Amino acid sequence: MSTILVKTNVGPETTKVRMLIKHPMETGLRKNKKTGKKIPAHFIKTVTCDLNDKNVLTADWSIAISKNPYLSFIIKGAKASDVLKISWVDNKGEHDTRQGKLSEL
Amino acid sequence: MTNMKRRVFLKGILTTGGAVCAGMLIPQVVLASWPTTAFNAGSVDQTLKDLFAGESITESAKISFPELPTLAQDARSVPVNISTTLPKVSQITLLVDKNPRPLAATYLLSDRVEPKLSMRVKMAKTTNVVAVVKSNGKLYSARKKVKITIGGCGG
Incomplete structure (x- = not known):
């Protein structure tokens, strides 16, 4: 099971991408x-979308992003x-990747 | 940094073999750009100085927070979206003024992405939210106040 949940909405001009990552942040x-005792920091540092x-x-x-982070963005002219x-990769070096065609995510 | 990486790489080949080593290197490559100093800064001014090397920032009415609540229900998860009509946006940065470390996130956008982002952010107390947008190589900012109520009772 991927930790990354992706929903896409492919339109004629723009595609909306919404993602939810399972992470304690x-x-x-x-x-x-x-x-x-202090609970050690454990948060996603970088997310890349290709x-x-x-x-x-x-x-x-940073640590200010909420638990189980949500991010949405819009891509122009995608098919x-x-x-x-x-x-994504976090401060402990843990990482995960999800990929697929826009229509199948 | 480069030397360290090479050492880790060589050690990896010697001890664990190429396949495992390649796997271990992925996070380091991805993490290369994470601005550590700016993320650790304790004030908005210091963060901006670290992040943009003292470049001047102009207030702009073309940046908005369309769905940001003025009164947040849950401080652990405040929906923030940043939208701008400024042209050629290459970077969008979000700061939460009263958080212990104000820099919340910074996004690098290619020209394939519209400058409209949504996320959820933790806020320590009632605060200004600041967005800094890099448009055409110049910096613009906008801010909006968000009221945080502990336990959901107004105040």
């Missing part, structure tokens, strides 16, 4: 109420057969 500022292997959007995120690839 832990700030490193919160304390565990039982032990009083269309047909060409980068269209790169997001650099249903174009391949979108979305990748």
